[in-house]
Amino acid sequence: MAQFKTKHGYEGLLIVIEGTDGSGKSTQLQLLKKSIQAQSYGVIISEWKTSRLIANVIDDAKERNLLNATTYSLLYAADFADRLENTIIPALKSGFIVLLDRYYYTALARDVVRGQDIDWVKNLYDYAPEPDLIFYLDMPVDVLLKRIIGTTGLNYYESGRDVGFSSDFYKSFEIYQNKCLEQYEKMKSTYNFISIDGTKSIDEIHSIMNFEVQKILDSGVLY
Numbered sequence: 001m002a003q004f005k006t007k008h009g010y011e012g013l014l015i016v017i018e019g020t021d022g023s024g025k026s027t028q029l030q031l032l033k034k035s036i037q038a039q040s041y042g043v044i045i046s047e048w049k050t051s052r053l054i055a056n057v058i059d060d061a062k063e064r065n066l067l068n069a070t071t072y073s074l075l076y077a078a079d080f081a082d083r084l085e086n087t088i089i090p091a092l093k094s095g096f097i098v099l100l101d102r103y104y105y106t107a108l109a110r111d112v113v114r115g116q117d118i119d120w121v122k123n124l125y126d127y128a129p130e131p132d133l134i135f136y137l138d139m140p141v142d143v144l145l146k147r148i149i150g151t152t153g154l155n156y157y158e159s160g161r162d163v164g165f166s167s168d169f170y171k172s173f174e175i176y177q178n179k180c181l182e183q184y185e186k187m188k189s190t191y192n193f194i195s196i197d198g199t200k201s202i203d204e205i206h207s208i209m210n211f212e213v214q215k216i217l218d219s220g221v222l223y
């Protein structure tokens with residue numbers, strides 16, 4: 001196991017990849033996991049909205065379009081709390097390197113776009129440990145649209161249709177994602193995001209991330 005001098009005080013490392021849907025987060029997380037594991041570190045990946053307690057409730061509510069802005073925020077915050085308590089913190093205490101697909105910055109962007117007060121959202125997450133590294137995959141909406149249409153297609157909530165920006169799926173996606181990007185833009189300097197151009201190739205992005213991760217790994221104490 002390794003021990004690191006961390007911002008949150010736990011022995012493991014907390015590394016976050018943020019960005020909109022389709023920006024390449026899970027692709028990069030898998031690559032990072034491989035390169036870190038190859039050096040014999042313990043690594044886990046934890047994705048947004050995957051708690052055993054609440055993820056199914058959110059999926060069911062989304063399928064039936066039952067969420068309003070407040071229940072949307074609160075259910076996602078409950079999902080986060082469950083994962084933090086049962087997965088993320090235990091792994092950090094055991095010296096694991098925890099790779100996260102999105103962190104509370106996602107909630108800050110999406111909830112604010114849905115009309116929540118930013119301080120109210122920040123309070124929901126104010127107990128969350130501060131990550132050691134935050135990568136942000138910066139993607140313009142036009143490139144994102146092409147990628148999403150070519151893979152998963154447009155999704156009701158990811159297009160912000162619940163907010164009522166436009167009844168046209170395509171237009172709604174554009175407006176909603178642009179508003180989310182504006183929020184991410186504001187967070188870049190506040191939270192020290194390492195912002196990476198998401199339109200670069202998979203390999204180029206991986207080497208940038210790997211370089212930053214390696215700097216921290218090299219500073220850790222192995223025992």
Ligand code: ADP
Nearest residue numbers: 020021022023024025026027147151200201202
């Ligand atoms: P996310 O986890 O952010 O939703 P994914 O990693 O699932 O995004 O990537 C979405 C799609 O884009 C996948 O088909 C993936 O292969 C592709 N992709 C990921 N990164 C890149 C990249 N840098 N350039 C081109 N396509 C990419």
